[in-house]
Amino acid sequence: MNGLAKLLPCTPETLWLRILGKGVTRQQAIAELTSMPREDSQRSTTLALLANWRSL
Numbered sequence: 846m847n848g849l850a851k852l853l854p855c856t857p858e859t860l861w862l863r864i865l866g867k868g869v870t871r872q873q874a875i876a877e878l879t880s881m882p883r884e885d886s887q888r889s890t891t892l893a894l895l896a897n898w899r900s901l
Contacts, residue, residue: 849866850862850863850865850866850867850870850871851866851869851870855873855874855877857887860874860877860878860887860891861891861894864878864891864895878891878892
């Protein structure tokens with residue numbers, strides 16, 4: 846996945862895929878996510894998905 850994830854443009858539409866990448870790609874995507882306003886629905890939805898995914 847990382848080989849492809851690092852080629853994706855840094856847009857909100859590709860955020861989830863980039864989070865699933867590795868290394869710098871993931872770090873940058875997480876930084877984008879955490880810098881979003883708390884009331885942003887993409888931020889809260891993505892954080893909830895990550896919490897559920899990590900608990901599997």
